[in-house]
Amino acid sequence: MLLYLTVNLKRLTACFMISVALSFAATPKEDKKNWPDAERGKALAERLCVNCHVVSQDSATDVPDGVPTFKGIANKSKQSAEHIRNILMQPHAPMPNMNLSRLEMDDIIAYLDELRLDKSGTPLLPNLKNRGAIPEYPEPS
Numbered sequence: 001m002l003l004y005l006t007v008n009l010k011r012l013t014a015c016f017m018i019s020v021a022l023s024f025a026a027t028p029k030e031d032k033k034n035w036p037d038a039e040r041g042k043a044l045a046e047r048l049c050v051n052c053h054v055v056s057q058d059s060a061t062d063v064p065d066g067v068p069t070f071k072g073i074a075n076k077s078k079q080s081a082e083h084i085r086n087i088l089m090q091p092h093a094p095m096p097n098m099n100l101s102r103l104e105m106d107d108i109i110a111y112l113d114e115l116r117l118d119k120s121g122t123p124l125l126p127n128l129k130n131r132g133a134i135p136e137y138p139e140p141s
């Protein structure tokens with residue numbers, strides 16, 4: 001009887017530990033919906049921005065002359081997330097105001113981070129660095 005009880009208890013403990021481990025593993029995934037996501041940003045840009053901007057690295061689409069490419073935007077010196085958000089909220093003609101949400105803007109900025117050539121600089125969204133949403137950049141020495 002006692003043996004049966006201890007075995008059962010062990011099982012219970014194991015069950016409990018597994019469910020605790022699972023709930024820990026599940027949390028970041030849940031939260032991630034609200035983190036800027038480069039993949040979502042790319043998809044959004046391919047829908048809303050391709051008519052004017054070259055969005056992907058290897059794009060061969062025709063766009064109007066003189067419109068900066070996404071790679072150009074990403075690698076402009078002193079580029080900042082704040083500047084990009086301001087442009088998106090108050091664009092100059094002919095760029096339309098697309099009424100993006102803050103998260104949609106940051107999704108696009110996370111994608112721009114992926115197009116940065118100098119990975120040693122501070123990313124546009126530095127806070128994302130430790131969350132695995134964009135590649136981790138080495139700390140500047």
Ligand code: HEC
Pocket residue numbers: 044045048049050051052053066067068073076084087088092093094095096098108
């Ligand atoms: C109708 C054409 C058009 C569309 C659509 C468009 N843009 Fe633009 N965008 C432009 C033009 C033209 C400029 C340059 C304007 C200028 O220099 O004043 C520009 C400039 C920008 C800049 C400023 C670059 C800098 O560093 O100053 C950013 C950022 C930008 N666009 C992002 C986007 C994003 C993101 C989208 C999609 C969500 C988008 N644009 C959709 C035409 C467009």
